[in-house]
Amino acid sequence: MAYEPELIEQEEQDLFEHLRIVVDKGQSLLRIDKFLMHRVENASRNRIQNAIELGNVLVNDKPIKSSYRVKPLDVISVVLPHPPRDTEVYPENLPINVVYEDDDVLVVDKAAGMVVHPGYNNYTGTLVNALVYHFQQLPTLPGNDGRPGLVHRIDKDTSGLLLISKNERSMSWLAKQFFDHTITRKYMALVWGDLPEDGTVTGYIGRSIADRRVMSIYDDPEKGKWSVTHYKVLERMGYVTLIECQLETGRTHQIRAHMRHIGHPLFSDATYGGDKILKGTVFSKYKQFVENCFELMPRQALHAQTLGFLHPTQKKQVLFESPLPPDFESALLKWRRYTTDVRDEI
Known part of the structure; x- marks a missing residue:
């Protein structure tokens, strides 16, 4: 055989x-x-x-x-x-924002700064620690360090919607949708530069040879996994652009690595070079303005806004949306005002 x-x-x-x-x-x-x-x-x-x-x-x-x-x-x-493995996760009474819950699934709106699952240097205070406290019998999987119920994840400093499975049957159902790329995931992102038009970024994504903490895009399939991100321009503000990104695949740091690859890193993304002034003037007033924006949003400007899937029991499409969190909204408002002021001066 x-x-x-x-x-x-x-x-x-x-x-x-x-x-x-x-x-x-x-x-x-x-x-x-x-x-x-x-x-x-x-x-x-x-x-x-x-x-x-x-x-x-x-x-x-x-x-x-x-x-x-x-x-x-x-x-x-x-x-x-994967079937359960013997990996202990300690329950912790931490606040979580549950957007939707039934017998099969949870949809959680994660705050920026919260690690999704226990791992190196983050064994407590994670979303998974909170989940095992608030909800019993979440399915756990081997090979993933005891992350009960997790169907996918988002980075620590990315905010927004996460889908959690409450039983093995729904996990199997959702696994197929992820495999078939039929889960809808849309992100709001603020990137450096003026993107000329809507587009798609593709490539094989893998660890950077120079820095293992960073993902790079390669042409060689031997160096990474195939990845696809579609993006749409929503608003241009001179030196930055607000875009919507739709994931076709879901690799580690995919949107962050893709946008840097095309020369438009996410605003305030320290890992991918977006925490420096990459576009704009040399005037000290502008420099101070950008520094103020960084202080308002000291993390990458990325928010998992939309999540849609075929429900495992209801057998119908469900769609959830999360509003931009205050830090993202504040930085965006500041850029809009700056753009308006510049236009008025002209």
């Missing part, structure tokens, strides 16, 4: 696994749920049956029922969340 596993990475977290199994020529007829129990590590029969019910198991590119009997040379494709 040929067996070919590959990982589907959502923002490099290894949340889901994609398995492709070609059944051996000598395989006897066997129910597919029983067959997969012996082929997928740590998979219970219930977990397999849930995946089949949700259409996450295909045989010869077609969905099947749990009673289907595998035949020699069948090609089986499976998309599953």
